[in-house]
Amino acid sequence: MATTTAASPETPIGYGRMKRKEDARFIRGQGKYLDDIVLPGMLHGAVLRSPYAHAKIVSIETSAALAHPKVLRVITAKDLETLGLAWMPTISYDSQAVLAGDKVRFQGQEVAFVIAEDRYSARDALELIEVEYEPLPAVVNARKALEADAPLIRDDKDGQTDNLASPLWEAGDAEEADQVFAEADIVVEREMIYPRCHPAPLETCGMIADMNPETGQLDLYNGNQAPNAHRTVYAQVAGLPEHMIRIMTNDIGGGFGNKVPVYPGYVCAIVGSIVTGKPVKWVEDRSENLMSTGFARDYVMHGRICAKHGRITGVRVDVIADHGAFDSTAQPSKFPAGFFHIFTGSYDLEAAHCSVKAVYTNKAPGGVAYRCSFRVTEAIYLVERLVGELALKMEVDGAELRMNSFIRPEQFPYENKTGWTYDSGDYEKTMREAMRIAGYDELRREQAEKRERGELMGIGVAFFTEVVGAGPRRHMDILGLGMADGADLRVHDDGRAVLSISAQTQGQAHETTFAQIVAEELGISPDKIEVRHGDTDRTPFGLGTYGSRSTPVSGASAAVAARRARDKARLIAAGMLETSPEDLAWEKGRWYVKGDPEKAATIDEIAAAAYGEAPLPEGLEGGLEGQSVYDPPNLTYPCGAYICVVDVDPGTAEVEVRRFIAVDDCGVRINPMIVDGQIMGGLAEGVGIALMEVITFDEQGNCLNGSMMDYLIPTALECPDWELGATVTPCPHHPIGAKGVGESATNGSPPAIVNAVCDALYRSHGVAHIDMPLNPARVWAAMQGRAEPPQ
Template sequence: HVDVEESAPTAAPPEERPIGYGRLKRKEDPRFVRGKGNYVDDVLLPGMLHGAVLRSPFAHARIVSIDTSAAEAHPKVKAVITGKTLEGLGLAWMPTLSMDTQAVLATDKVRFQGQEVAFVVAEDHYAARDAVELIDIEYEPLPAVIDARRAMDADAPVIRDDKEGRTDNHIFDWEAGDPEAANAVFERADVVVRQEMLYPRVHPAPLETCGCVASMDPVEGKLTLWETCQAPHAHRTLVAMVAGIPEQKIRIVAPDIGGGFGNKVGIYPGYVCAVVGSIVTGKPVKWMEDRSENLMSTSFARDYHMTGEIAATRDGKILGIRADVLADHGAFNGTAQPTKYPAGFFHIFTGSYDIEAAHCKVTGVYTNKAPGGVAYACSFRVTEAVYLVERMVDCLANELGRDPAELRMQNLLRPEQFPYENKTGWTYDSGDYPTTLRKAMDIAGYEQLREEQRRRRAEGKPMGIGVSFFTEVVGAGARKHFDILGLGMADGCELRVHPTGKAVVRLSVQTQGQGHETTFAQIVAEELGIPPEDIQVVHGDTDQTPFGLGTYGSRSTPVSGAAAAVVARKVRDKARLIAGAMLEVSPDDLDWEKGRWFVRGDPSAGKSIQEIALAAHGTLELPEGVEGHLEATTVYNPPNLTFPYGAYICVVDVDPGTGVVKVRRFIAVDDCGTRINPMIIEGQVHGGLADGVGMALMQLIGFDEDGNCLSGSFMDYLLPTALEVPDWELGYTVTPSPHHPIGAKGIGESATVGSPPAVVNAVMDAIGVRHADMPLTPSRVWHAMHGGVGAP
């Protein structure tokens, strides 16, 4: 049954009417709530062995010797794999998503604490762990580079001396915008505000850690790899290239995924080791990391040291923005981003404002920390960009003594400026920013809140109101401009309507909790009039789905969602030809209404899509040029990205005695164009807002000066719970994307991107300080209030 919630806004004007039954309950949830999900760790194969990784205790050390004899003598151990073993197979190093190299198992040096050094395969998980302890390694510790700002010092130890001729820790310099134009506006500006800020290292921390089951069939030579993975097809191609296994003999299966948040985009050494373990032992090998391994060694996020500058006239017109960034990429440059853009999409840092000039410069460096980067619902570094510009606008408001909402209203792009070409090369597709900000202010009761704040201040109770307005850029391709390791970011889709009128749609993207099994059925349902429960969504298995680059950067709806709409329209066009033959009229004389073709002027003479499907598979004489059956395929290559946006307002109370921040209210008005399933959208926004509160107030992957990771468990790396977050107050506006077939933009990362600056702006507003860095823990807030760290 189609379960439409009472509150579905069915009376809304057409452009606001959700797609394909709106608030449909998630088709995937019955199996999750009944404990019937099938995660990688649920995969059990006959004779399966278990792997465990030995990791480096040092951040930087030379490996003097490795003695595996005691581990090999363990009665349950089947294989011990070291860097030496892999060297023999040409697999000691693998390419990263940024075209760098990463050690699979260390051979020469370890370069971060937690780096993979050896891999044990044993009969059970416990034996594998025990045997890891039996491996004896002699290390010669080296000085470590932990602070990125020291990475380019003349006396800094060279981390990547594995690369020929390397004498420093520099990775890249990259810039966007026009430096001369920016200089010119900064010179004639009345006011220039400059602020340094750190977006600290954080971690996506999905509830399910990373892992895989590798099964090499020695007879067929076929590798099946069950993986926690956001991009199965890209992984298959990579595995083929790295391991030299022919691509048609590789099957990647991403079963149910317990959260990805960017953590499951890349390939980790454990996956490669499990594959090698299976080849060596002739048995399937499972490897699943634990929580500490996940936090310490897999893809982190952010770690951007930023200096922002904003130039304005005295009456508050923003003229230009500049940014100078030092990017800490850890020991191997493993960030996931399109090849052309080493700093991801950071150059959207001009935000939502009508400015004259902009320039940004980003330098990437190696440090002795875990590799990865970009991950954690970031839309390829849009998180950092939005944080920078939204903090800078507040710094400007502070300098000018202006209300931050009013200052934003003055500078926001106006609806008639769209499509808007910004100063760093993006073309914003559509937007009505002032309406969205106004709506957020109305829901918040902004004027009354300011009143209340004045009252409370008089009583010595610090209360803060933080505003942020963000523009995101999601939905890469086009393939010409956006690729990962040379693979263009376009996505295939296949749709078959079976004889009984039930359909199967096959996607190249991969849900990790976003609800694709529901929303993609809704897209097809909207286009064909087949009810969503009659449409099966297949994804996450390279043997069953068309090629495409997977789910990250909130690209599923903008790219794969578009492919689903296009393929459904192809099927509808074919159905028209068949309906013409069935009704013995010209297809040109047929009109479509949801679910059926009928004769123009005679609505009673028509054929439903189900009747047409049966006829397409039956004995009907099909018209010239029409093949039997009812199916289609497509590859969607987007003409532009989509630019969702939103206005967020956060209200906090700060305890003046302890510095504890209480987020009292949070208002979020998002615009993701046409809304497919409002309930799922709200869920995405709720999750992202919680992430934002977490990053702003409590999350940090920290290190001591020797490079020991101080955040290796959930005792130290804090995830916000229901106690730390308020009841979210959501609103929305709808500005469809003009180039997307159904007008939808992405939503999966909007709230994570937009909310941290709202929280930080609120805390700064409460305590009357210009800037303090995240996470705003009680001690940091207290010190900021009392003129310590972070005071202006």
């Protein structure tokens, strides 16, 4: 970056509320999603799944299915064993069965794969496969999984004698925490669970695999969030040359973390194409999506918080992480609890400590970050829920307690007690802006009046600091891959530009935002910049889109690539203007001679010259391009102040989110319309998680939320009209000062909502905590003094 010039902030061209370039195809029904793709001769696959959560497989009989006139193949674990593909590595260096051979370990686990001429026949044939199971006792509760007599789930792993999935992991200083807690004026202790929930993108997961037996070329159509990283993983697992694999994502109907992992169905589709020599499409149904693909959260947390002289001084927590049957948690490999140790929140603490242990249970694997940067959501929920309860018990205002305890602006860069270096922020300013929009004092007056009348109104506050944009390669990788992102920019001779990126939109509008970044840096209209993504043959390597990392990493890469092109443009312009590069100054779209602004070369003219016939300055090659592989020097730390107003029906315990105020500080905003859109979507998902979205199991391990009849997602009726605000504290180390925003709202909103409900019920009913989801049955039970965590 030392070789690049800085853009002038006075003459913006790219940033602002530009309408989205990608809308044109979507509003006409012309998006191209996975299931829209039809290849000649394509076959269809379907997965047979286990009805049991834990059972030995005695036998699998496939002859009746094979006799179906439209069925070509039935693949089982035995077939995969001959190819060395019966098991695959997970994103967390665990192993996961592609198809179960010895036993099944969760309900919905993949057992066989049918390939037929059409999708209906493939599904019909599933019912013709006979599997004899010998049921085993199941365990679905994380604490019970640790008991001595718990059934052993991972008997496939050498030396595994219990259900611990990883060793105890700690951060912070326990002794220091002991001391700070001993000296505190007040300590609040709370066992809470962040229940298992599911990203449930509206488009489910799927794959079309097309292996060309003559050339060995493997084309994969697959809507995933990290196509370049997936390609590397497939190459390593299958032993294929990476350059002979091409992944094309096309349009993706939402991801939210669910489309980060490699799923067994993908591998089955690839094997299916290899053995049939034809393209094989597999698209899961909604139940398969909810019951078998990456869930989120499932953290059992025992938290403690303390305060002295009206300030928060310490936080500590012991966590049991429930990974399900296989540990496929999505996180940088050196971070077994993701970024959970940011649980210190936005506060200048004297001490902090956490311990995390992880267990196997007879539940689906996953631990993906549902609109979350690697467990930061659990961390923020923990600390903000503890602060909420602390404020209730100290009988002080939650906003005041937070402001008394915040990291102050002059303390940045701020090193917290668990090793993070926060980049920038002005937390009190952000908090006060939210209070201004909310009319906070007036709300408190209204609440007091309503209390007099027996009405249950609650005001919940949450203030979060996220850690996103993973991440510096000196600290983090995923499966040995550095977490950098590439950007290739080419300015064509007609002044139009093409930017190829490794980030992968699932609705985030990269085609617009990234064009605006280049526009800002090069002075080319965003309309003349095409952004390419989602095709490994046409994009540079990089780790993709999750953990709010697109703008912090890939966006930075685009800006740096554009600056490199601009630097080269300067050299060409110097030749054109017969002067030295040092005598030129930049303003959006042109290099001009200092002191003689009329003498200038526009970027269009420079681009034409770059490819033209006239000689270029000595030693300069033709073309106008810029390339970058951006390795972020630090993570970014967006923050936000959220205020939620709820009314709880005293008769039915139904919670209505009446108002929701969200003030986000995500640094420099490239397109405020798109930023606000990201925030509103995250708020709706936060309402879902807080009030209705949960994946639960009975004691036999049957999933009780395996369809949208039972996995409830908020509609327009459960969501208020969001009230948004902004403060802007630029990121000091990002080329354009941006911090990322995609997941902020899902982090901040659940604790704000739960804090609001507890604020409504604490004085009248003594309710200081209810585990999510706060559906009427659970809130009613809490009001009667019978609160139970969800199972």
